[in-house]
Amino acid sequence: MINAAVVYDAVNVLLALASLVGLILLGKFIPSRRVRIVVAIALILIILTSPIYMLCMRVFKLYEVAYAGEMIGKVEKGTFAKVMRFRDIAVLGHVFEFISIALIVGASKVMLALPRAGETNGGTPQ
Numbered sequence: 026m027i028n029a030a031v032v033y034d035a036v037n038v039l040l041a042l043a044s045l046v047g048l049i050l051l052g053k054f055i056p057s058r059r060v061r062i063v064v065a066i067a068l069i070l071i072i073l074t075s076p077i078y079m080l081c082m083r084v085f086k087l088y089e090v091a092y093a094g095e096m097i098g099k100v101e102k103g104t105f106a107k108v109m110r111f112r113d114i115a116v117l118g119h120v121f122e123f124i125s126i127a128l129i130v131g132a133s134k135v136m137l138a139l140p141r142a143g144e145t146n147g148g149t150p151q
Contacts, residue, residue, distance in 0.1 A: 030086075034079050041075040044068040057139060060132045067128035070121050078118035084111040 048068045055061045091108045094100035 030083075037075040037079050041072050044071040044075075048072070055136070057135065060135050063128050063132045067125035067132070070125040070128075074118040074121045074125075078115050078122075081111040081115035081118065084108060085115060088112070 045068075048065060051061055051065055051068070055064060085108060088105065088108045091100060091105045095102060095105045
């Protein structure tokens with residue numbers, strides 16, 4: 026049986042790899058320099074946040090063990106609070122992913138306004 030955490034980690038790795046490929050091919054498919062910069066920033070945010078989020082969620086899963094160990098005195102005080110900080114870092118990773126999505130949406134609105142191949146600036150075919 027496949028563990029759900031493994032599937033989620035695999036999806037995050039694939040997302041980071043797809044962002045890396047998109048970053049490599051960025052210059053070929055996006056003509057506007059300003060839009061390329063915005064999309065590059067968004068893809069770099071995705072590449073950075075995916076592994077950080079995966080690691081933080083792996084550590085955060087230990088919160089029950091840390092809480093129980095702290096209650097019975099087997100681990101030092103403050104361990105539970107340290108583990109809970111990883112949850113906050115994971116939530117920050119989600120915030121950066123939402124920022125990257127907003128950047129990509131903004132860039133796509135600019136790209137839709139650009140003239141397409143075979144069109145003049147008015148949007149009529151030649």
